[in-house]
Amino acid sequence: MxxxxxxxxxxxxxxxxxxxxxxxxxxxxxxxxxxxxxxxxxxxxxxxxxxxxxxxxxxxxxxxxxxxxxxxxxxxxxxxxxxxxxxxxxxxxxxxxxxxxxxxxxxxxxxxxxxxxxxxxxxxxxxxxxxxxxxxxxxxxxxxxxxxxxxxxxxxxxxxxxxxxxxxVDPVRFDPDAVSPDRVEALRRAWDLPADRSVILLPGRLTRWKGQRVLLDALGRLPEPRPVAVLLGDAQGRDEYVAELRRVAATLGDAVRIPGPASDVPAALALADVVIHASTDAEAFGRTVIEAQAMRRPVIASDLGGPRETVADGVTGWRVRPGDPGALATALSRVLAMPAAERRTVGAAARAAVLARYxxxxxxxxxxxxxxxxx
CATH class of the missing domain: 3.40.50.2000 (Glycogen Phosphorylase B;)
Structure with a gap:
């Protein structure tokens, strides 16, 4: 035997x-x-x-x-x-x-x-x-x-x-060509996102060090009509922090959505014009970054920890000083003002980097x- x-x-x-x-x-x-x-x-x-x-x-x-x-x-x-x-x-x-x-x-x-x-x-x-x-x-x-x-x-x-x-990351699941427009549109309707405004997505559990508050403070520095920021993730019982985020969001008009976790993360990433990693502590790796890159999304990430390895500044995304709303606002303004073709070039380079190593x-x-x- x-x-x-x-x-x-x-x-x-x-x-x-x-x-x-x-x-x-x-x-x-x-x-x-x-x-x-x-x-x-x-x-x-x-x-x-x-x-x-x-x-x-x-x-x-x-x-x-x-x-x-x-x-x-x-x-x-x-x-x-x-x-x-x-x-x-x-x-x-x-x-x-x-x-x-x-x-x-x-x-x-x-x-x-x-x-x-x-x-x-x-x-x-x-x-x-x-x-x-x-x-x-x-x-x-x-x-x-x-x-x-x-x-x-x-x-x-x-x-x-x-x-x-x-x-x-699974490049088959996180493949922008495999996400149907219907899946993206279903999320747009569920989150009540206007078609004429850019969408900023920060995926990650709702906890302070993930930087949701940094993004909201950066958003407040952008001119109206502001892009819409989606804070996508599970609060895991952090009710006080979520309440704080909602209070700040209320001062920004209709520019923030906090929908909880999403079952269709690839569609959520496909919906975004830019994806944010705003962690104020060093990430051991930061899987949400490579998921966004696999979806050819432009990524702005905190310049510490794992994203220093996965985000080549100006090539596969951009890195900014962590915990600095002003620096993040400047980067957001610059990226959202870029011609769509330039953002697509960065997105394509990002997916190629993921396929090569991650x-x-x-x-x-x-x-x-x-x-x-x-x-």
């Missing part, structure tokens, strides 16, 4: 939504397609069904709980799972469950791989030690050169273990190459 295919176990808190969760599903799909067995352990969520649909196995464990007792119990459960499934690699994607995964890997004789997804705040004693689990892998995957520099500086991880694998397929292939490095 032939030996079973090698198994990789991915570990994360839950599979509800988000870039980490989507990346987990994408790697499970790639593993199955490459002849591996894909196992994912989490507390569950809607995306668990996608793991199973891809031919992987999802195992529900309380990996979203944070307590010493949970850490120990999850370590035991993961070790039993790894031994029962013949897991060769345990890949941790989040800090607290990573400690359980590290213990399980060492006791099961499996390799330990991590993906370092963020800069991770170190604001109180012991936090660097807590974060350090993400630098303890036999291989440590950084999602950008920016994150790789953080890992090298804080933990001294060298080229023998550190690998940079940027996040990717696709889901490239991310999947590079991650599988990391797994294959480990004996």
């Amino acid at each position: 032939p030996d079973p295919a090698p198994a990789v176990l991915q570990v994360l808190p839950a599979l509800v939504s988000g870039g980490v969760e989507r990346g987990t599903v994408e790697i499970a799909q790639a593993l199955v397609a490459a002849g591996f067995r894909a196992v994912v352990a989490s507390a569950g969520g809607p995306l668990a069904a996608e793991v199973e649909a891809a031919g992987g196995r999802h195992v529900t464990l309380p990996l979203d709980r944070k307590s010493p007792a949970a850490l120990t119990a999850n370590a035991v459960a993961l070790r039993h799972l790894a031994q029962g499934e013949g897991v060769r690699i345990i890949h941790a994607r989040s800090r607290f469950p990573a400690w359980s995964a590290l213990i399980a890997a060492r006791r099961a004789g499996a390799h330990f791989v991590t993906t370092y997804h963020g800069t991770y705040n170190e604001g109180f004693p012991g936090k660097r030690l807590y974060n350090s689990v993400m630098a303890r892998g036999d291989r440590v995957i950084a999602i950008s050169e920016h994150i790789a520099a953080v890992v090298r500086e804080r933990y001294g991880v060298g080229p023998d273990r550190l690998r940079v694998i940027p996040r990717g 696709t889901t397929a490239a991310m999947q292939a590079a991650t599988l190459d990391v797994y294959r490095e480990l004996p």
